[in-house]
Amino acid sequence: MNCTRLSTVHLHPVGRSAVLAEVADAAEALDLATWARSARVAAVEVVPAARTVLFDGVDDPVALAARLRGWRPSGELPAGDRVEVPVVYDGPDLAFVAEAWGTDRDGVVARHAAVEYVAAFCGFAPGFSYLSGLPPELAVPRLESPRARVPAGSVGLAGGWCGVYPTASPGGWRLLGRTDATLWDPERDRPALLPPGTRVVFVPR
Template sequence: MQLRPIASSALLAEVGDPAAALALAMWARSARIEAVEVVPAAETVLFDGVPDVDALVARLREWTPASTVPAGERVEVGVVYDGPDLAFVAEAWGTDVDGVVARHTDLEFVSAFCGFAPGFAYLAGLPAELAVPRLASPRSRVPAGSIGLAGTWCGTYPTASPGGWRLLGRTDARLWDADRARPALLAPGTRVRFVPA
């Protein structure tokens, strides 16, 4: 782990992969690390609003990548499987549309980090052998609630936006609500199961 002070009250921890970043962020929260924000990303964790960066560095040296990630809350997301890329994914997976639905709903995903748009969670859990490529050219508009795959990631678009992920279906779950105590429905650490709506 590389620790890089980036301001008088912020530190960036560089780790090897999304699983390590999530594990470090969850450990930091459970250890009550003093920081206003603990933000995991694909290979980093940002600690912002830190009163004493040197003390934080000393505390972070206690963490090891072998630290287990505490199981987060489980959320079920209802899906209507009618996406425009179902046939493509079925062919890539060597199955039919029903097989795609069965495999997708059989997996438990974990929100590794949020980004791209408020409430957009990068969900880990798709096995490498089921990875699918992004579109060669992104769509100019992906409807809100669309559920897609890119590489080994799964994600749900909280608002309409451009996007290049392979779309499996849609949900009416409210992924971002600034009036909720926890605005992001699928905050980092959340375990996610997709179920047919």
């Protein structure tokens, strides 16, 4: 299969048995992935990302391209599970975010906790979900120099994304607080607490 242009999807062959679908943004990527799973497209794995969806284990890429012509962006958020994540707001970047948002620390907590986020895709580390939903005017830049170690459970912002570090690791996100929720547990039936499509609300503690 050569590179194929659909009405809203740009398809790229990846090796012998995978196809990468390029769309407009993370919302469309999640929408396409959700639709593809419900439509049972012929792929072993369907993996959304920031602006793409990877279809892996595809026996017939041409047939897949024809199948994807039936998709149109719904413009609606997926009706996934709703998970409340308790947060202690004592992060080292609260003052920076407060200044960027033109408010105080209590204002940051109120605004951050008022949003219902949606897990758009997972990446960076097992259990790390990129959460969309932050209003564009509240986007904040990453640190100029990443921290060598961010504690597990840290809740942070980077650009228009929100995320929770599932394990201790280096990182450059602006840290607002911490949670004791377990983001990744391979012993659970569903290892990731916040898989794509999950609706997420942060609850101040």
